[in-house]
Amino acid sequence: MGKLERHPTISDVAALAGVSVGTASKALNGRGSLREETRARVRDAARQLNFEVNAGARSLHSGRTYTVGMITTDTIGRFSIPVLMGAEDALGAGQMSVFLCDGRGDPIREQYHVKTLLSRRVDGIIVTGRRTEARAPIGRDLPVPVVYAFISSTDPADCSVVPDEEGGARKAVEHLMAIGRTRIAHITGPEHHHSARVRAAAAEERLAEAGLALAGAPLYGAWSEMWGRQAVGMLLASGTEFDAVFCGSDQIARGVADALRAVGRRVPEDVALVGFDNWEVMAEASQPPLTSVDMNLDGLGRTAAEMLLAAINGKPSPGRHPRPCHLVVRESTTVPLVPGGA
Amino acid sequence: MGKLERHPTISDVAALAGVSVGTASKALNGRGSLREETRARVRDAARQLNFEVNAGARSLHSGRTYTVGMITTDTIGRFSIPVLMGAEDALGAGQMSVFLCDGRGDPIREQYHVKTLLSRRVDGIIVTGRRTEARAPIGRDLPVPVVYAFISSTDPADCSVVPDEEGGARKAVEHLMAIGRTRIAHITGPEHHHSARVRAAAAEERLAEAGLALAGAPLYGAWSEMWGRQAVGMLLASGTEFDAVFCGSDQIARGVADALRAVGRRVPEDVALVGFDNWEVMAEASQPPLTSVDMNLDGLGRTAAEMLLAAINGKPSPGRHPRPCHLVVRESTTVPLVPGGA
DNA sequence: AAAGTCCTAGCAATCGATTGCCTCGCCCGA
DNA sequence: TCGGGCGAGGCAATCGATTGCTAGGACTTT
Numbered sequence: 188m189g190k191l192e193r194h195p196t197i198s199d200v201a202a203l204a205g206v207s208v209g210t211a212s213k214a215l216n217g218r219g220s221l222r223e224e225t226r227a228r229v230r231d232a233a234r235q236l237n238f239e240v241n242a243g244a245r246s247l248h249s250g251r252t253y254t255v256g257m258i259t260t261d262t263i264g265r266f267s268i269p270v271l272m273g274a275e276d277a278l279g280a281g282q283m284s285v286f287l288c289d290g291r292g293d294p295i296r297e298q299y300h301v302k303t304l305l306s307r308r309v310d311g312i313i314v315t316g317r318r319t320e321a322r323a324p325i326g327r328d329l330p331v332p333v334v335y336a337f338i339s340s341t342d343p344a345d346c347s348v349v350p351d352e353e354g355g356a357r358k359a360v361e362h363l364m365a366i367g368r369t370r371i372a373h374i375t376g377p378e379h380h381h382s383a384r385v386r387a388a389a390a391e392e393r394l395a396e397a398g399l400a401l402a403g404a405p406l407y408g409a410w411s412e413m414w415g416r417q418a419v420g421m422l423l424a425s426g427t428e429f430d431a432v433f434c435g436s437d438q439i440a441r442g443v444a445d446a447l448r449a450v451g452r453r454v455p456e457d458v459a460l461v462g463f464d465n466w467e468v469m470a471e472a473s474q475p476p477l478t479s480v481d482m483n484l485d486g487l488g489r490t491a492a493e494m495l496l497a498a499i500n501g502k503p504s505p506g507r508h509p510r511p512c513h514l515v516v517r518e519s520t521t522v523p524l525v526p527g528g529a
Numbered sequence: 530m531g532k533l534e535r536h537p538t539i540s541d542v543a544a545l546a547g548v549s550v551g552t553a554s555k556a557l558n559g560r561g562s563l564r565e566e567t568r569a570r571v572r573d574a575a576r577q578l579n580f581e582v583n584a585g586a587r588s589l590h591s592g593r594t595y596t597v598g599m600i601t602t603d604t605i606g607r608f609s610i611p612v613l614m615g616a617e618d619a620l621g622a623g624q625m626s627v628f629l630c631d632g633r634g635d636p637i638r639e640q641y642h643v644k645t646l647l648s649r650r651v652d653g654i655i656v657t658g659r660r661t662e663a664r665a666p667i668g669r670d671l672p673v674p675v676v677y678a679f680i681s682s683t684d685p686a687d688c689s690v691v692p693d694e695e696g697g698a699r700k701a702v703e704h705l706m707a708i709g710r711t712r713i714a715h716i717t718g719p720e721h722h723h724s725a726r727v728r729a730a731a732a733e734e735r736l737a738e739a740g741l742a743l744a745g746a747p748l749y750g751a752w753s754e755m756w757g758r759q760a761v762g763m764l765l766a767s768g769t770e771f772d773a774v775f776c777g778s779d780q781i782a783r784g785v786a787d788a789l790r791a792v793g794r795r796v797p798e799d800v801a802l803v804g805f806d807n808w809e810v811m812a813e814a815s816q817p818p819l820t821s822v823d824m825n826l827d828g829l830g831r832t833a834a835e836m837l838l839a840a841i842n843g844k845p846s847p848g849r850h851p852r853p854c855h856l857v858v859r860e861s862t863t864v865p866l867v868p869g870g871a
Numbered sequence: 872a873a874a875g876t877c878c879t880a881g882c883a884a885t886c887g888a889t890t891g892c893c894t895c896g897c898c899c900g901a
Numbered sequence: 902t903c904g905g906g907c908g909a910g911g912c913a914a915t916c917g918a919t920t921g922c923t924a925g926g927a928c929t930t931t
Binding site: 208 | 907909910911912913915
Binding site for chain 2: 193194237239240241242243244246247252254257262263264268271272275276279282284285286287288289302303304305306307308330411412413438441442445468472474
């Protein structure tokens with residue numbers, strides 16, 4: 188509860204230990220040649236005073252702050268959190284602290300954050316966001332390395348770690364074909380979203396490779412459950428035959444599941460369902476739980492952080508680095524085993 | 530793409546402008562008495578070199594870093610994000626940057642973060658988490674002020690900004706009574722959760738004040754949709770009469786809504802439903818959309834940040850500060866207007 | 872013309888910590 | 902007894918920026 192007056196400095200420690208400032212520093216950092224007894228005396232003094240070295244003063248010499256900035260281009264949300272946590276995890280292992288900056292989708296605000304981070308002499312910057320679309324670089328000729336995670340930079344020379352959405356969509360389709368479905372519909376988000384277009388195109392391509400085609404054109408709409416429900420209505424009204432739906436998000440898939448159940452179509456027996464994102468609260472609460480494509484967001488964050496650390500140490504990895512997605516299979520594509528079967 | 534060699538310093542600026550370092554500093558900070566022409570020359574030089582003052586070096590004098598630490602006790606999640614964003618917002622206005630530290634529920638890790646933050650000389654610390662339960666303080670006699678947001682400290686002298694969950698629960702019950710419901714059931718999370726107990730007790734108390742009682746005992750379980758569905762089964766099986774359910778979370782409420790619909794009970798006509806958290810993706814995607822108690826998490830974060838700033842400036846606000854919840858009314862408690870009614 | 876004012880800008884100490892270099896004293900050998 | 906060698910620890914420069922004090926030049930005033 189009480190609040191100490193001020194931070195003890197190394198002079199305080201030195202005085203208490205009865206040595207000079209330089210000696211105290213050497214004692215605490217294991218440098219120089221000192222008697223073990225002296226080191227111990229200094230360590231005790233430091234402990235007694237609750238001394239914590241002033242990181243700012245130290246970086247004045249070392250030139251490094253062991254600090255990185257993390258900028259979210261839009262709002263901190265469902266997609267940026269896992270990325271952020273993965274990065275925090277990887278950076279924490281390297282003793283680095285993270286400055287969090289929320290761009291709120293405002294370029295002015297974002298530039299302000301970049302300036303602030305540079306002023307604080309971060310060793311590097313990670314940029315992330317909630318859409319996978321490429322965006323303009325946060326700056327040119329910045330004095331520190333930058334890595335884009337989840338989103339990517341329009342400059343091909345920048346380092347971007349992104350999910351292989353195309354591969355993810357292909358895996359979804361392959362899984363549906365593997366369980367014998369041939370009339371696969373696709374319901375997804377707004378067409379102006381990069382992710383929606385990429386996933387739809389990849390799904391069509393994979394089907395074409397197998398000599399198949401989508402059941403009807405991709406239905407572009409919103410990322411919401413309500414759109415999923417509406418789209419099912421449209422699909423049924425159009426008379427399109429389908430035995431599976433690949434959805435652009437878990438929310439859409441959930442809406443689809445609810446709408447199908449409401450009209451008496453069984454999932455997965457009549458219609459198999461695959462979602463995207465593997466957002467657990469959605470995928471697992473769905474009836475039935477959803478098979479879904481996982482973009483491994485925290486792995487993305489971790490990789491981005493590792494690449495940033497490497498770049499800080501002089502080993503940059505320029506270019507775009509897609510990382511594989513994987514499929515998490517749940518009951519929406521697999522008929523459960525008969526209960527009670529001994 | 531290119532990467533500059535090193536950060537320009539104020540000496541570089543001074544040299545380019547043809548003045549001494551001290552003069553350059555005064556020019557850039559509007560101090561001292563200098564000719565306007567000199568100031569302009571220095572400003573130009575700074576702009577030319579892309580000079581950003583070294584914040585670490587500066588704080589060596591000022592003693593302030595304009596930096597705060599934010600520690601999440603458990604994982605960064607649905608509850609801590611809005612708090613975090615509110616805080617980031619309020620702090621950003623004060624030109625302060627935020628160090629984000631994820632405690633992962635590990636006390637060792639948490640203590641490590643506290644030490645790191647102190648070493649970085651943050652001006653203050655905000656602690657948050659995903660449960661409202663009081664927790665042990667992160668430290669005693671820390672040299673900087675600490676504010677707890679959402680969660681609270683067990684030390685009553687610490688500053689904690691918390692949601693008035695009790696008040697929220699009362700509002701939910703009052704709303705249900707106001708629309709004429711008298712047999713209100715309560716389905717909520719695990720009994721060992723502080724929030725579950727507090728909300729249940731407040732609901733019972735408010736009903737008692739109106740001469741009523743809960744329909745059956747509170748049903749403690751989990752915060753999940755599945756539990757909501759199961760609980761409805763239990764409620765129906767027990768033969769308890771009820772015309773409303775107050776749920777401990779939106780996820781539970783959603784499960785309840787689905788289960789009721791499955792057995793042909795209409796929401797809100799037969800059973801009105803109120804959730805808790807006002808988690809929009811859940812509340813709005815529910816069929817029907819859920820009336821829910823909003824804890825105003827980002828307001829909590831903002832308030833916490835403001836109190837921290839005040840404490841940093843010597844005006845601490847010790848003690849527990851409950852902040853009101855409010856009810857967001859949606860279709861689960863209101864019969865929609867007849868469509869087409871001119 | 873000498874002295875007093877005011878304006879401008881430079882000098883140097885300071886913040887906290889690190890580190891290369893130097894000194895002091897002890898021990899050993901010649 | 903004197904000098905070399907070495908171990909231990911102090912001194913002071915350094916990192917980048919800030920700021921109080923001071924010096925010098927221009928201008929005014931008596």
